[in-house]
Amino acid sequence: MLPAVGRVTLAEVARRAGVSQTTASFVLAGRREEMRISAQVEARVRQAARETGYRPNVVSRSLRTGTTQTIGFLSDTVATTPFAGHLIWGALDAAREHEHLLLIGETEGDPELEKELVEAMRDRQVEGIVFASMYTRWVSVPKGLLDGPSVLLNALPTRPCPIAAVVPDELEAGRAAARVLLRSGHTSGIYVVGVGARPGQVPKGVVAAVERLAGIREVLSGAGVELAGGALLRDWQPQAGYVAALGLLKRKPEPRAFICFNDRLSVGTYQALQDTGRKVGKDVSVVSFDDEPVASWLRPQLTSLAIPHYELGRKAVEVLLSKPGPVPEGTVHRIPMPLRERESICPVEATRKHPLAGWRGPRGPLRG
Amino acid sequence: MLPAVGRVTLAEVARRAGVSQTTASFVLAGRREEMRISAQVEARVRQAARETGYRPNVVSRSLRTGTTQTIGFLSDTVATTPFAGHLIWGALDAAREHEHLLLIGETEGDPELEKELVEAMRDRQVEGIVFASMYTRWVSVPKGLLDGPSVLLNALPTRPCPIAAVVPDELEAGRAAARVLLRSGHTSGIYVVGVGARPGQVPKGVVAAVERLAGIREVLSGAGVELAGGALLRDWQPQAGYVAALGLLKRKPEPRAFICFNDRLSVGTYQALQDTGRKVGKDVSVVSFDDEPVASWLRPQLTSLAIPHYELGRKAVEVLLSKPGPVPEGTVHRIPMPLRERESICPVEATRKHPLAGWRGPRGPLRG
DNA sequence: TCCGGAAGCTAATCCGATTTAGCTCGGGAG
DNA sequence: CTCCCGAGCTAAATCGGATTAGCTTCCGGA
Incomplete structure (x- = not known):
């Protein structure tokens, strides 16, 4: 040397x-x-x-060959959604398998910044750009993105566009959530938390909300079951879930099952159930979406449909690197959302007969 | 156009x-x-x-000028530590202010991969490399990292090295945790969860554990107070915290305060306290470290010393871009860890007199 | 009338690879 | 004794800018 x-x-x-x-x-x-x-x-x-x-010297090689072995990964927020990091992780792994590195940027949803960063990446001759959203939603494709190879990740174009998209299969996840409840005998008192019971009663622009609800309604009505009600919320955080669940608990028919539209809402719902003396998994079922880590920290552990962040990230890069030319408009790759079955579902017989059966105050040896 | x-x-x-x-x-x-x-x-x-x-064409310009306006950000895991994403966020922001982009890579702690990625980045003529760990620890500086400008982020070199490091000020955070308890009157029954009460009773290689404990002990003993005990744990997850807290609750003197070494341990500790009929913030105090989002989801909300991920990321890039040459060995930039005061600390008088005062079963209107 | 110098541009080189278009040499065919 | 061909290499162009070293004009002063 x-x-x-x-x-x-x-x-x-x-x-x-x-x-x-x-x-x-x-x-x-x-x-x-x-x-x-x-x-x-x-x-x-x-x-x-x-x-x-x-x-x-890769820079020099790139100048001659026009290939930089580098992919741009542009997202709205790397930071705020904790496990969205897995999106990057998957992308990184797939990229490395093709001997590529990832050039990243964060737009904070600012169209000006989006344009700027797309350009900054193209200026560096990236092979393609993954435009990612940290939760599934419709996005308007930023200016300049279509000037070269690109893929939408966890996002769908608001208007038809010659660009491929990779998203979780939210519709099928909604169906799965409903099936979980039907399978354990729930036929009434099923409430949704985060959206209303009717199609269209969803926060604006959130794909997940629309598709999950559609899947739920499809399977339930296929079994002759109707949603008993719901709570449309803008802010899917624990506090909002807590308040909404408390409200729903006063409704008729008495809630037997909650389908929470994310795990944070479930955290709040758990608290509401606990505060009103109900036991999750015994008196009431909770099914959730996202499967953040908190889902398995809760007691009883929460049954949730996971967002396959890692696979989404991988797929996006693979689509990008395999794609020879512009794709037919509306090409969408849907990645299955795995069901993580845990302890928050109760067989419905128990629920029916004794709403508060099994309630003997908090568990544990040192109970006062 | x-x-x-x-x-x-x-x-x-x-x-x-x-x-x-x-x-x-x-x-x-x-x-x-x-x-x-x-x-x-x-x-x-x-x-x-x-x-x-x-x-x-930035590639062409780079070839001539030797400056790529690109920084490498190499971390052990982007994915597993949820809010470590803020590290990247801070780095990204600082980079953008200097018109740089970030090239990222993930090593999974594999030395072979570390070397490979450092080279891949240098091959692309990055201006410098940030070598980041997702939790504060000692790392052996990967081969080739010192061949060009570089900074350690959230990590310290195992052996003296001409490389700057940026880390949270864990020592001062430990002191702050102890002061919080002293200030509200705690003088006995203080237990640590995650480490033992003695120096050296810490998980191997974890800087945070060593320094936090040192800070705690320094301030306590300055006030003539001793830690009553602790539980050294390898795995700082809720389940381990739950078991450990249950164990500590059987010890004498009866626990009045827990210093949990991260928020996940606090989650488990909360559950143990609840299961044994104690109320956090009334009967027992809990102080925690990290301030993950779950800290404010817990009831009562958890007082915690935040890891300033964003600032750490920023600082690393700033140090990297400002540094003209090799730094004196052992240059360490310590970033303060802000105290987020919430509801998990109780004034000690109440605690003293009535250990289970205020315990009337779970709160809420519907209690059975 | 000649010269120096500034104003206003440009030719040519360089960065470090990749790649096209040969060039040289030896041996077998004719 | 040529000619041709293939084996084995190399000269030179190229990628797209940045930069150095001039090269013209034109004007004023001697």
Whole structure:
């Protein structure tokens, strides 16, 4: 290994090996046979490269070949949604398998910034751009995104666009949530938390809300069951869930099951149930969406439909790197949302007969 | 705007403006005066650039100038620590202020991969590399990292190294945690969860554990107070905290305060307290570290010392971009950890007199 | 009338690879 | 004794800018 005063260049390697730069280039590109270069020369070049610790300058290569082995990953917020990091993780893994790195940027939803960052990435000659949203929603495709290869991740275009999209299969997840309840015998007193019971009673622009609700309603009505009610909420945080659940608990028919539209709403719902002396998984069922870590911290552990962040990220990069040209408008790849079955569902017989059966105050040995 | 068959080059702009490429270059670089180029020519060039939608090819520029306006951000895991995303966020913001983008990679702690990714980044001529850990720990500096500018983020080098480090001020945070308890009158029955009560009784390699404990002990003993005990845990998850807290609750002196070494342990501790009929903030105090979102979801809300992820990320990039040369060994930038005071601390008088005072079963109107 | 110098541009080189288009040499065919 | 061909390499162009080193004009002063 020689001193690293600047980096060793191909010319330097060639000189050491006593060949032309051309020859060195061909050897190191593995094109020896094709270029009819002798094995001895190959050996000399390789040795020189090894001895000098030669590494090709990717910038220079990129200029000539036009390929940077770099993908842009542009998202609205890396930060605020905790496990959205898995989106990046999946993308990173897929990228690495193709020997690519990820250039990232965060737009904070600002169209000006979106445009700026798309340009900054294209200026760096990225091979393509993944435009990601941290929760599934409709987005207006930023200016300039379509000037080169790109994919929407966890997002759908507001208007038809020649761009592929990768999203979780929210519709099927909604169906699965409903099936879980039907399977354990629930036929009435089923409430949704986060959206209203009717189609259209959803927070604006949230794909997940629309599709989950549609899936739920489809399966339930297929079994002749109707949602008993719901609470449309803008802010899907624990506090809002708590208040909404308390409200729903006063309604008729008495709630037997809650379908919470994310785990944070479930946290609030759990608190409401606990405060009103009900036991989750015994008196009332809770099914949730997202499967954030908190889902398995709760007691009893929460049954939830996971957002497959990692797979979403992977898929986006794979689509990007495989795609030869512009795709037919409206190409959407849907990734299944796995059901994580845990302890928050009760068989409905128990529920029916004794709403507060099993309630003997808080559990535990030291009970006062 | 012309059709984007390939990109418009500077040569094209120059031709349109009827000047040489040199002139166009100087104008667009804002060096008109310096190069004594007339205002008319400047106007022509600028107009041509505007009309063609010219954007400089950063790859080409980089090759000539050696500056890529890109920083490498290499971390062990982007994914598993939810709010570590804020590290990236801060880095991203600081980078953007300097017109840089971030090239990211994830090493999963694999030294082979670390080396590979450091090289992949250097091959792309990054201006510097931020080597980040998602929780504060000692790391062995990966091979090749010191070949160019670099900073450790949320990590300290195991052996002395000419590299700067940016970490949260865990020692001072430990002190703050102890002060919170002293201030509200706690002088006995203080237990730590996650580490033992003695120095050295900490999970291996975790800086946070060592320094927090040192800070706690320093302030307590300054007030003539000793830790009553603790529970050294490898796995700082809710379940482990739950078990540990249940165990500590059987010890003498009876626990009046828990210092949990992260919020997940606090989640478990809350559950243990609830299961044993104690009320957090009334019977027992809990102070925590990290301030993950769950801290404010808990009831009562948890007092916690926040990890300033955003500021850490920012600082790392700023240090990287400002640093002219190799730094003196052991340069460490410590970022304060803000105390988020919430509802989990009780004034000690109440605690003293009536350990289970205020316990009337679960709160709420519907109690059975 | 000649010269120096500034004003206003441009030709040419460089960055470090990849790639096209040869060039040289030796041997067998004619 | 040429000519041709293939084996084995290399010279030179190229990618798209940044930068150095001039090269013309024109004007004023001697």
